[in-house]
Amino acid sequence: MIVSLAPMEGITGHLFRTVHAECFGALDRYYTPFLPPPRVGSSFGGRIKAEIDSANNRGLTVVPQLMSKNADEFIWAAQLLSQMGYGEVNLNLGCPSGTVVAKGKGAGFLRHLEELDAFLNQVCERSPIPVSVKTRIGVESDEEYDAILEVYCRRPIAELIVHPRVQKDRYQGTPRQEAYGKTLAAAPFPVAYNGDIFTVGDYTALVATYPATRHVMLGRGILANPALARMLRGGAAATAGELKRFHDGLFDAYRAEIGGNAVFRMKEWWSYARFAFADPLSVHRAVRKVRRVDDYQAAVSRIFNSEPLADVARFRP
Ligand SMILES: Cc1cc2nc3c(=O)[nH]c(=O)nc-3n(C[C@H](O)[C@H](O)[C@H](O)COP(=O)(O)O)c2cc1C
Structure with missing residues (x-):
């Protein structure tokens, strides 16, 4: 396939x-x-x-x-x-x-x-x-x-x-x-x-x-x-550590390309990625209003420290 x-x-x-x-x-x-x-x-x-x-x-x-x-x-x-x-x-x-x-x-x-x-x-x-x-x-x-x-x-x-x-x-x-x-x-x-x-x-x-x-x-x-x-292909679901590593890699790459505007690019990603977590609404609220890089980083730390992953990550339209 x-x-x-x-x-x-x-x-x-x-x-x-x-x-x-x-x-x-x-x-x-x-x-x-x-x-x-x-x-x-x-x-x-x-x-x-x-x-x-x-x-x-x-x-x-x-x-x-x-x-x-x-x-x-x-x-x-x-x-x-x-x-x-x-x-x-x-x-x-x-x-x-x-x-x-x-x-x-x-x-x-x-x-x-x-x-x-x-x-x-x-x-x-x-x-x-x-x-x-x-x-x-x-x-x-x-x-x-x-x-x-x-x-x-x-x-x-x-x-x-x-x-x-x-x-x-x-x-x-x-x-x-x-x-x-x-x-x-x-x-x-x-x-x-x-x-x-x-x-x-x-x-x-x-x-x-x-x-x-x-x-x-x-x-x-x-x-x-x-x-x-x-x-x-029969492999494992993402762990929180993998998800964080992916997030950090993406954010760093966008920052190197577009500086502080990377926050907005990442917020678009979160509009989908929140469904990897058990409470997508809470994740959405955590990042919704942030604009500055330091506020964004604090919000992301809170998400990865306190939001459990969903049993099954699934996009919901
Ligand atoms: C934000 C966004 C951007 C998209 N951009 C393109 C695009 O550039 N070219 C394209 O052929 N389809 C584009 N699509 C459609 C997707 O490639 C895909 O056909 C659609 O999301 C349905 O597949 P999915 O249910 O697996 O997401 C876009 C969809 C979304 C949500």
Whole structure:
């Protein structure tokens, strides 16, 4: 089974990936949060360059994810990534954000199937490296998926990662795993599952229902339980010591990068990581209002000294 880390903008960047791998062992594959391709003729710059720099991703199998509806820009970016040594590029067809969708990108591209078909035709033919796709199953309704899947099945995409929600769901409601099952049955290319795998039980149930499952992508489940991938392989739950070491590594890495603003980055992490503790609300209250590094460090010490871990760390939407 391939177990990968989902792209999560603002969270699973290169610092998160490397610190997590150091503390809990590497996953089989990591997808970068979505990156805008540079204009044709320009190179990746600044934050994006750091995200894909091989020196910042040592020892990890990373697939850069692009969000674009411009085939020439996508292909140009794929050429740059190929020169950097990447062996695959992923297309984001799932981002539900209103501004992204309004521009016809992310999940918004699923509204324009003819355009999407032409785009996929171009990029699959002209990209020097294989193109995989991460998709939702529609914009408004599940019924859109048959037509979307038909478009995918016409093209030699490297892999289709299915997050079986529609754009309108955002991250609410239950993923429609039947749509994933339908994809497994119909697709001439490899398929992966993503969505609400938060515990070993969720994973076991998915694989029992769809025994052909070969790749599971974990997102919020890993944020709430950083040992989740290890547990799927029969390993132990995270200890408080491991969690603290992971926290400290992450905070130090963010501080080295962005100074005091690391507190805000860590508060976003805590909005998921609190579910590793028996009383997530109490953990939330402890960090909610802190702004300064010293207050933050005091709050974190209190959490690790007095909050017991949950019996089962599980993300709760
Ligand atoms: C904060 C946040 C940021 C995300 N950023 C991205 C992204 O950059 N690219 C993408 O394809 N999906 C993104 N997603 C969606 C996740 O990759 C994943 O599909 C979703 O969280 C469902 O999986 P999960 O239930 O395992 O978390 C994001 C989700 C969240 C909550």
